[in-house]
Amino acid sequence: MTEQPYQRTDGPIHGWFSLSYSNYQVLHRTLMQSMPVAWQERMVACLEELRDAYEHIDQPECFEVQAATEHIVNEMGDEQLKQAGITEDWYGGETPPKELTDVEFAAWQAQYETAEPVCYDRDGNELDRHARVLLPAVDPIPHYRHAYIEPRLPDDYPGCESATP
Known part of the structure; x- marks a missing residue:
């Protein structure tokens, strides 16, 4: 069976959101900065690439997020x-x-x-x-200034040695 190529609007991100009607994905800082440094570097690179690709689009000044x-x-x-x-x-x-x-x-x-x-x-x-x-x-995840949450990663996960604070 030949895989069909993704269209720009129904690719992996669309699939990741599944059947939800969500327009945003909120990422918890506490959890992200508790991940290994190698993961954080990849994440920051992706976020910067996304930001740079849409510098020409007006963006909201800020968002209000609440649990x-x-x-x-x-x-x-x-x-x-x-x-x-x-x-x-x-x-x-x-x-x-x-x-x-x-x-x-x-x-x-x-x-x-x-x-x-x-x-x-x-x-x-x-x-x-x-x-x-x-x-x-109430948000069950503590504020990033007050917590490090140990991620559960496979033993062979790249960068696991840098997962501790």
Whole structure:
């Protein structure tokens, strides 16, 4: 069987991202600088080559990166929805009149309540109930100034002798 050549947009990087819709890959500095020096040199060379190849393209000044956990909207509890700034509309945009008795409210609710709520993000945009959203989380990897994390590399890995701090 003859291998088909990669197209520029579906090559090894596209394959590495797999079926995700991610637009970025965040690389943890602590882990990268804990790798052997030979690996770090190759990585820096690749990063510099990438930077140099796109010097002619406007780049963002910086990014904000935050550790998070991924959740599906319709599987989230009330506290998670609140943390994500997601509101649910169970009444098709209707608001119950003020001063209803419990019996009157139950009747109003029976009239307007929908089988599934419509969800909105904190900016008022409607969300698909099967959408994935992120909730901030604590980063389990310590800051690079406070940690060296021993990589688990094969014994024959080039440069293993330089893996210790």
